[in-house]
Amino acid sequence: MTTIDLNCDLGEGFGAWSMGEDDRLLEVVTSANVACGFHAGDPQIMLATCRRAAELGVAIGAHVAYPDLRGFGRRPVPTTPDELFADVVYQLGALRAAATAAGTRVGYVKPHGALYNVAVRDAAQADAVAGAVAAVDPNLAVLALPGSELLRAASDHDLLPVAETYADRAFQPDGTLVPRAQPGSVLHDVDEIAERVVRIATEGRVTAIDGSEIELEARSVCVHGDTPGAVMIAAQVRHALAAAGVELKPFA
Template identity: 60%
Template sequence: MDLNADLGESFGHWRLGDDEALLTIVTSANVACGFHAGDPDTMLRTCRLAAEHGVTVGAHVGYRDLAGFGRRFVDVAPATLTAEVLYQLGGLDACAKAAGTRIGYVKPHGALYNALVRHETQADAVVDAVRAYDPTLTVLGLPGAVWLKRADVAGLPVRFEAFADRAYTAAGGLVPRERPGAVLHDPAQIARRSVQLATEGTVTSIDGRTIRARVDSICVHGDNPNAVIIASSVRDALTAAGVKLKAFSLENRRLTA
């Protein structure tokens, strides 16, 4: 099982999360590409830390929305969205190469992630960007998302993730953040859910139903104040349950000499 976290979300003098600690715990890092969060200094620093710890780097692409942290839907033109995703991929990959590694996968962030579950036009735009940049890049997202279906048809490698610290609806979607109980905070509860996801392939919805969840990677959010404690609890619980932790990308895509 892969364990991923959203990292590199600091900006200028503003610091968010403990990337250094999380990169000793997770196996994959969703690194912000400067649109919803992050800046060149942060991107390069995070890639260097990821390479140092053998953590796979993923491009956490999002809407151009620093003020809203990428959590507001943007009705951007498809051609523009394709260009903006390409821009983000190129920027992060340059930092990754300079750090001695490469980006291994692409995961949309926030409102873009949620939009791509059903928004066919934007889904096609993001798929077009990944195909144009590097068709060998794995794409990571929510099972059933339309963009993953389009990506699969386009020949992109597809992997599915679940969120250890987010509540699910009975239909298998994420409960909107503005609703009570949408974000979980208890490390023990989150760890138990992670073991359930990894060993049973199920998750309990917010209304108590058991739903199927196809999972290649489990995400913990790096912007949670208790992110390090939560990630450590999840890793320890998975290991104790006999789950081997390994990045879903088969290799770290390090540059050869």
Template identity: 60%
Template sequence: MPKPTVDLNADLGEGFGVWRLGDDDAMLDIVTSANVACGFHAGDPAELARVCQAAAQRSVRVGAQVSYRDLAGFGRRYIDMAPEDLTADVIYQIGALQALATAAGTTVTYVKPHGALYNTIVTDRAQADAVAAAVHAVDPRLPVLGLAGSAFFAAAEELGLRTVPEAFADRAYRPDGQLVSRREPGAVLHDVDDIANRVASMVGDGRVRAVDGSTIPITVKSVCVHGDSPGAVRIATAVRDRLAADGVTLEAFT
């Protein structure tokens, strides 16, 4: 039986001005896809240009990580937006990053929502439709990264967009397959060995242990390791090494 192939992605370009978050260069040496901020939740133009250039030098795929317009809250606060406003905001963000990527010698090859927007469109069909419509309007060939079974994927698939289900290496799961809110204790995992073992189970067996102790099915074509988590580089390295040891091929999905 052939071993699976999986993508490894991380959220990058999330510094702003003199403020730096995470080690983008180190993460780019590990991952196969970079979810690059677009300036609405994090990232300034010079920083995003630098990350796109660094990704291009390493042949790491660049994705637009779109979000609510919420710099102060790092995009982790829900915003009740009119669908047409949300669509315009997402189009704007993809376009901005695409210009920076082109100047850096690469291109935006997929779109991934960030933070509160990501979680909202798991169930909110109106906002899911708005985000999917934005991606389709920019380029219907762009895949979208998100949660399997989400309203976002349903909206994207109705428009003919390719959907790529991802799993989170360092986030806890609820029994219904959604992520545990960051406001709850234990939502973010830190034990490197435990995280590597969880990812091996998700990729190899299609299963993950939820917070209530149950084991739930999970569909994964890409694994996310958060670039802003404490010990992010160590976690990403351990995940990559474990998958390689299991015979899993690490390869971008685009």
């Protein structure tokens, strides 16, 4: 039976400010990318998210980012590889402590926003991220786009590289994500999203924004928690995958 993971960015509130419907999403997804305090999240939110994930049997990943609370981690921050190494170690350590206190563990790392986009193509930044992960726990997996510098770096550091795709984002002909600033970069039709994810899981193919067909194999599918209608999207994707005979289970 074909299996696939369904991941989502969660724990992205801060203090009295909340983001998304974490409790409802945790009932649908199989893996949670938990913010570690640099782009969002705080100690209480991290711990609460880990506790709820543990209750529901959802795998936990560290959603590490550049230090950019004001910009929600979506702005590139000039940083040296040594600085980035230390930042990732710090964030991963914080979430591992929260997970341990919640009776669970961190199984993987997935960069957020600008750091994700940079590490996908920049070898030095990718190596800093993967090196930090390996230094903290060589048994962790790294989640990123297929063919990316980040997955290559994960392999170089003897970490498990896991390719992912996005349920609600459009793709360019080369397989990269369409930048958010461009029209059509985020998809909103629930049925269209679900059908596309089923095709990725069962055929390993997807239609790019220009209408061309591209190969795209992934072990995990991401639904953005801050996308309007995220719960409905995630639920419909899960339902469609199950109806197609695809089993949903965490990779970590």
